[in-house]
Amino acid sequence: MIILTVEKTKKWMREIQKLMEENKEQLTTLDQAIGDGDHGINMERGFREVMLKIEDTDYDTVADVLKSVAMTLTAKVGGASGPLYGTAFLKMSMEMQGKEVDETVFKAAVKEAVEGIKMRGKAEMGEKTLYDVWNQVANFLEEEPVEDWGALLEVCQATIEDTREMQATKGRASYLSERSKGHVDPGSMSSFYIFQALMTVVET
Ligand code: ADP
Ligand code: MG
Ligand code: MG
Helix, strand or coil: CEEECHHHHHHHHHHHHHHHHHCHHHHHHHHHHHCCCCHHHHHHHHHHHHHHHHCCCCCCCHHHHHHHHHHHHHHHCCCCHHHHHHHHHHHHHHHHCCCCEEHHHHHHHHHHHHHHHHHHHCCCCCCCCHHHHHHHHHHHHHHCCCCCHHHHHHHHHHHHHHHHCCCCCCCHHHHHHHHHCCCCCHHHHHHHHHHHHHHHHHCC
């Protein structure tokens, strides 16, 4: 089964943009509690710039689209999340190079993205960052077929909830030490939207 084509990848980005726009306030509110209150702004702007870049550009491969996405996010998002998501999409692109994106390639690409986030953010599981969600998604995909989107999103949601009681040890939230507890991590929430958007694309 082919998971992503050039058209589906563009649609995936369009869906992400929509979700980031709709949930801009929520992401900003989450970041106001434990960060500097710009995560919604960063995500909305980042994916708006992505669509400006890719919508009317012709691409030969999914890898080419994702490379464009990665460069745009890294260049246009000021916060920590920009280079982290940029790295995630760049690693996916590299893994997909010269391949059709079937289930095996897709899973390998997500795994690479997770390694990229870990390397770039020097994050470990349990540090209250978006890495928690990506890592749990990769773990899920190692065991389960990619079609089980409902279960995948439940894993994301459970992980977001898990970040609530964690003490942040990476990123701005770590400045609050103990006081970072009691709030979910904004980056975990935006990561959920990325996978939620993917579900709507792959299921149609
Ligand atoms: P900034 O913190 O620079 O304002 P954002 O608000 O856009 O950037 O993004 C904050 C999110 O980035 C956090 O909620 C967290 O999930 C993620 N993050 C920050 N630092 C790291 C890191 N070192 N590793 C992984 N994720 C991180
Ligand atoms: Mg912020
Ligand atoms: Mg900031």
